Amino acid sequence: MFSTPIRAIAFDLDGTLVDSLTDIAAAANAARAELGLAPLADSRVRGFIGDGSAMLMARTAQDDPHAQVDDSPLQIAARAHFNQHYARVVAEHTRPYPGAAEGLQALAALGLPLACVTNKPIAFTTPLLAALDLAQYFQLVLGGDSLAAKKPDPLPLAHVAQALAVTPAQLLMVGDSKNDVLAARAHGSPVLAVSYGYTASASALGADAVIDRIDQMVALLG
Numbered sequence: 001m002f003s004t005p006i007r008a009i010a011f012d013l014d015g016t017l018v019d020s021l022t023d024i025a026a027a028a029n030a031a032r033a034e035l036g037l038a039p040l041a042d043s044r045v046r047g048f049i050g051d052g053s054a055m056l057m058a059r060t061a062q063d064d065p066h067a068q069v070d071d072s073p074l075q076i077a078a079r080a081h082f083n084q085h086y087a088r089v090v091a092e093h094t095r096p097y098p099g100a101a102e103g104l105q106a107l108a109a110l111g112l113p114l115a116c117v118t119n120k121p122i123a124f125t126t127p128l129l130a131a132l133d134l135a136q137y138f139q140l141v142l143g144g145d146s147l148a149a150k151k152p153d154p155l156p157l158a159h160v161a162q163a164l165a166v167t168p169a170q171l172l173m174v175g176d177s178k179n180d181v182l183a184a185r186a187h188g189s190p191v192l193a194v195s196y197g198y199t200a201s202a203s204a205l206g207a208d209a210v211i212d213r214i215d216q217m218v219a220l221l222g
C-alpha cells in the first residue's frame, strides 16, 4: 500500500486512539453552565473537536462551528472554566477504542517507533495517556501547544520525523480529521484515517486508506 516502507508512526489522539467525547462534552457543558448557558448535545460538541481547546471553547461558548478564538470576556471565561473542569474529568469516561491499545502494543513490538501528535493541550494529554496506560508506547508526545504551530501545520510531523530520524515518506500519520490528513499531506507523509472518529465521513477525508481498528495496521505493516 505504501511506496516507501514505513519506519515510524504518528498517531492522533482524540477520535483515533481514545473515545474522549463524553469527558470533553461534560467539561464543555460545565463551562457553559458556569456562564449561565444551557448544555449542548454531545453530538453537537463532537463537531467542535479537533482544533485544540481554545477553538473548542470558542465554538462551544457561542454554539457556532464557525466561531473564531478571541480574547472577549466570554471566551476568556469559557477557556478558564473548561480547563478547570476538564483537568478533573480527563480520564473519567475516556477509554481506548477497541483494538487501539492492542494495536499500539503490536506495532511497538514490530520495532516501529511511535509518536502521539494531538491538538489537545499537553497538560491534558500527558495525564490522559498515563491514566489509560498508553504512555508506555510512545517515544514522543506532542500536544497542540508543544510547538509554535499545530495540525494542520506540518511542523509537529516535521519535529517527529527529525526526532525519530525518518524521512517524511517513512512516517505514517493515523488520524480521524481533516487536520490529520492536511498535516500529513503538507509534510509529504502517507496517512490512514479511522472510520469511527469525530469526522462525519472518514472516506471523504482523502486519506490513503480507511481502517476500522488500529490493530488492523499490524497486517498492513508487519
Ligand SMILES: O=C(O)COP(=O)(O)O
Residues within 6 Å of the ligand: 012, 013, 014, 015, 049, 050, 051, 052, 053, 056, 117, 118, 119, 120, 121, 177
Ligand atoms: O483536542 C483537540 O482539539 C483534538 O485532538 P486530536 O488532535 O487528538 O484529535
Ligand SMILES: [Mg+2]
Residues within 6 Å of the ligand: 012, 013, 014, 015, 016, 050, 175, 176, 177, 197, 198
Ligand atoms: Mg482527532
